Amino acid sequence: MKQVVQAGEIRPPITHIGVIGWVKNNLFNGVFNSILTVVTLFLLWKVVPPFFRWAFIDSAWHTTSQACREAAGACWSIISMNYRFILFGFYPYEQHWRPFLAMLILFGLLFYSRDRSHWKKPLAYGWIIGLFTMGLLMKGGILGLPSVESTQWGGLPLTLLLAVFGLTAAYPLGVILALGRRSRMPGVKILCILYIEMIRGVPLISLLFMSSIIFPLFLPEGVTFNKILRAQVAIILFTAAYIAEVVRGGLQGMSRGQYEAAESIGLNYYLTMRLVILPQALKIVIPPTVSILISAFKDTSLVVIIALFDLLKTTQSVLSNPEWMGFSREAYVFVAILYFLGCFSMSNYSRKLEKELSRGD
Amino acid sequence: MKDFKDSAAREKVPFWLDPKKRAILFQLMTFAMVGLLAYYLTSNTLINLEKQSIATGFSFLQKESSFEIGESLIPYSAANTYARALLVGALNTIKVAFIGIVLTIILGTIIGMARLSTNWLLSKLAAIYIEFMQDIPILLQLFFWYAIFYETLPSSQEALNPGAGIYLSNRGVAFTIPEPHPAHLYMLLAFLVGCVIVYLIRRWARKRQEKTGQIFPVFLVSMGILVGFPLLTWWVLGAPLKMNVPKLGGFNFEGGLTVSPEFIALLLGLVLYTAAFVAEVVRAGIQSVSKGQREAAMSIGLRPVPVLNLVILPQALRVIVPPLTSQMLNLTKNSSLAVAIGYPDFVSVANTTINQTGQSIEGVALIMAVYLFFSLSTSVFMNWYNKRVALVER
Numbered sequence: 001m002k003q004v005v006q007a008g009e010i011r012p013p014i015t016h017i018g019v020i021g022w023v024k025n026n027l028f029n030g031v032f033n034s035i036l037t038v039v040t041l042f043l044l045w046k047v048v049p050p051f052f053r054w055a056f057i058d059s060a061w062h063t064t065s066q067a068c069r070e071a072a073g074a075c076w077s078i079i080s081m082n083y084r085f086i087l088f089g090f091y092p093y094e095q096h097w098r099p100f101l102a103m104l105i106l107f108g109l110l111f112y113s114r115d116r117s118h119w120k121k122p123l124a125y126g127w128i129i130g131l132f133t134m135g136l137l138m139k140g141g142i143l144g145l146p147s148v149e150s151t152q153w154g155g156l157p158l159t160l161l162l163a164v165f166g167l168t169a170a171y172p173l174g175v176i177l178a179l180g181r182r183s184r185m186p187g188v189k190i191l192c193i194l195y196i197e198m199i200r201g202v203p204l205i206s207l208l209f210m211s212s213i214i215f216p217l218f219l220p221e222g223v224t225f226n227k228i229l230r231a232q233v234a235i236i237l238f239t240a241a242y243i244a245e246v247v248r249g250g251l252q253g254m255s256r257g258q259y260e261a262a263e264s265i266g267l268n269y270y271l272t273m274r275l276v277i278l279p280q281a282l283k284i285v286i287p288p289t290v291s292i293l294i295s296a297f298k299d300t301s302l303v304v305i306i307a308l309f310d311l312l313k314t315t316q317s318v319l320s321n322p323e324w325m326g327f328s329r330e331a332y333v334f335v336a337i338l339y340f341l342g343c344f345s346m347s348n349y350s351r352k353l354e355k356e357l358s359r360g361d
Numbered sequence: 362m363k364d365f366k367d368s369a370a371r372e373k374v375p376f377w378l379d380p381k382k383r384a385i386l387f388q389l390m391t392f393a394m395v396g397l398l399a400y401y402l403t404s405n406t407l408i409n410l411e412k413q414s415i416a417t418g419f420s421f422l423q424k425e426s427s428f429e430i431g432e433s434l435i436p437y438s439a440a441n442t443y444a445r446a447l448l449v450g451a452l453n454t455i456k457v458a459f460i461g462i463v464l465t466i467i468l469g470t471i472i473g474m475a476r477l478s479t480n481w482l483l484s485k486l487a488a489i490y491i492e493f494m495q496d497i498p499i500l501l502q503l504f505f506w507y508a509i510f511y512e513t514l515p516s517s518q519e520a521l522n523p524g525a526g527i528y529l530s531n532r533g534v535a536f537t538i539p540e541p542h543p544a545h546l547y548m549l550l551a552f553l554v555g556c557v558i559v560y561l562i563r564r565w566a567r568k569r570q571e572k573t574g575q576i577f578p579v580f581l582v583s584m585g586i587l588v589g590f591p592l593l594t595w596w597v598l599g600a601p602l603k604m605n606v607p608k609l610g611g612f613n614f615e616g617g618l619t620v621s622p623e624f625i626a627l628l629l630g631l632v633l634y635t636a637a638f639v640a641e642v643v644r645a646g647i648q649s650v651s652k653g654q655r656e657a658a659m660s661i662g663l664r665p666v667p668v669l670n671l672v673i674l675p676q677a678l679r680v681i682v683p684p685l686t687s688q689m690l691n692l693t694k695n696s697s698l699a700v701a702i703g704y705p706d707f708v709s710v711a712n713t714t715i716n717q718t719g720q721s722i723e724g725v726a727l728i729m730a731v732y733l734f735f736s737l738s739t740s741v742f743m744n745w746y747n748k749r750v751a752l753v754e755r
Contacts, residue, residue, distance in 0.1 A: 027480060033478075188387070188388055201729075201735075205700070209724075209728070210725050218405055294496075305700060312498075312501060312504070316504070329505070332501060336501055343495070347495070
């Protein structure tokens with residue numbers, strides 16, 4: 001045994017390990033890849049340093065618009081001088097802490113819900129109480145909080161409100177539509193298919209037009225809904241059709257045996273769905289549901305077109321102020337970063353969930 | 362067995378416990394509810410319309426539109442009818458969707474391939490691109506590109522000139538195009554004839570290969586015919602070379618082909634956004650073909666190009682095409698956001714029509730009908746395609 005050569009003594013050549021080995025394997029493996037790497041590096045060198053210069057070195061951070069126009073780089077002052085309006089819109093200035101607190105509650109709830117071991121009944125109650133508190137904070141009118149009409153709501157809270165309430169309300173509707181589409185009753189099935197395909201075939205903007213122009217005509221005289229609620233209804237109706245399709249995918253993924261087993265122990269349709277099918281089917285479709293949440297979040301920006309003051313619209317109204325005209329790039333980059341942070345954390349979470357679920361725990 | 366059945370039938374089952382009767386009852390109730398809701402909404406609407414004295418129906422389509430449209434594929438003026446204005450809008454939608462789809466597929470495929478590349482740098486850059494573009498709302502991107510155009514680019518007097526005959530300004534992009542010449546028509550004809558010949562050659566080559574096993578270089582010959590025929594026609598007809606160069610006249614360019622900033626911003630936004638999704642589709646499709654397929658194809662002596670054409674692509678396309686079509690449909694539906702930056706697409710023209718005539722119900726119904734037509738025809742195509750490529754199991 002003592003004559004065995006120690007394997008550790010022979011080390012691989014220096015060109016195959018460490019940094020050099022990695023670079024050789026990943027950047028310069030072959031002529032074509034080497035050319036690609038060089039060209040890409042050249043382009044990056046052409047683009048990144050000037051951008052860095054524009055964004056960080058030559059930029060103005062907290063100045064008047066006059067100083068901004070003289071600076072060579074980006075004018076981030078448009079954000080730092082107007083961030084309260086961009087974030088909260090026409091909400092009364094002294095009351096800004098209320099939407100801020102509401103958003104904190106929302107983020108807290110979202111953060112706590114990340115862990116799947118917390119998904120129990122108390123969390124559901126927590127959400128109900130949380131959503132109720134948020135509504136109360138925004139609306140006011142009791143507990144000494146001055147009332148703020150929903151026409152004054154705007155900015156980021158409005159965007160989040162449209163997305164979160166939209167999805168919360170659309171989810172049960174979507175599940176019902178999906179069950180209807182899989183139903184054995186032809187009448188119900190046809191109605192659900194018609195609804196789902198109609199909605200999925202038209203752009204959201206046509207539904208928003210409908211909600212803002214036609215919806216008032218649908219109601220008897222004297223009954224009016226405010227604009228935000230109408231847009232919210234359009235977003236709910238739109239999102240529900242997409243959720244229905246995702247849930248249908250989950251229902252189709254269930255094996256026949258599950259239905260047969262439930263029937264054989266004498267469960268009726270309602271109990272079969274509630275106790276056997278839906279808990280499994282909805283678990284399968286969690287990742288695609290998160291992607292629907294992402295699109296719903298992005299799609300709320302469309303309410304700009306019917307002149308609701310969401311995050312994008314407040315930004316645009318800052319830009320239409322002659323003092324800050326011409327700094328669209330900086331303002332839009334800021335809004336893009338906010339949207340990116342929201343969507344990226346959601347899609348990251350969805351990937352994490354997908355891994356967890358596919359491990360089968 | 363017979364006895365049992367009879368006894369079961371004799372036993373009286375109340376109708377609410379009989380699943381069949383219950384189903385009928387339930388459906389009747391559903392229909393009644395939907396019907397009642399529809400009746401309620403319609404009657405309210407009719408009352409409201411009468412109060413505001415708005416006539417229902419599509420007769421307004423024949424009236425004079427009296428608004429101008431910035432760009433149009435067919436002759437149009439404010440004296441034309443609303444119907445024609447809407448047609449102009451629909452054609453503009455089709456124009457931006459068609460060009461957008463072609464560019465998106467090209468760019469999306471390139472990015473998808475880059476994502477799969479063994480080159481670490483390229484793959485990571487593609488991943489960053491995909492993540493960024495997917496996470497920023499398309500409307501925001503459209504606003505951004507539009508702002509870049511009218512804020513960053515100089516006026517047409519000081520237009521940038523990045524390449525020969527191309528002028529970039531905040532009024533759009535002006536291209537140099539060949540002066541119209543009768544030869545162009547013949548070139549188009551020659552191209553069409555070439556297409557027919559290529560089709561015949563393909564059929565003949567396939568038959569010959571099945572019979573004799575000899576392979577005919579179809580691709581090279583086809584390319585030669587498709588490019589060569591029009592070029593030959595052009596040369597025979599005297600090789601007209603006169604170009605229509607855009608010249609600065611007053612505030613804008615005259616001559617050449619000017620593309621509006623709205624169109625470019627819309628196209629750029631749609632293509633860059635949708636390409637990120639297409640790249641993911643392409644990547645998933647190619648990854649769905651297992652490594653063994655490539656190795657098996659190479660082991661029977663196929664060269665890289667036939668490996669791709671005969672083994673990888675037919676299998677990958679089966680996975681790629683359905684989500685790809687839905688992305689193309691998304692692009693078409695997203696083109697309706699043109700209304701936000703002022704490109705006269707169908708929604709934008711319909712919106713103007715609604716504002717002028719007050720015919721909101723008809724206007725929105727038209728918008729929905731047009732997009733439903735696009736998506737239904739796409740799903741018809743999809744069903745046909747799925748049948749065609751479905752695995753034939755033995």
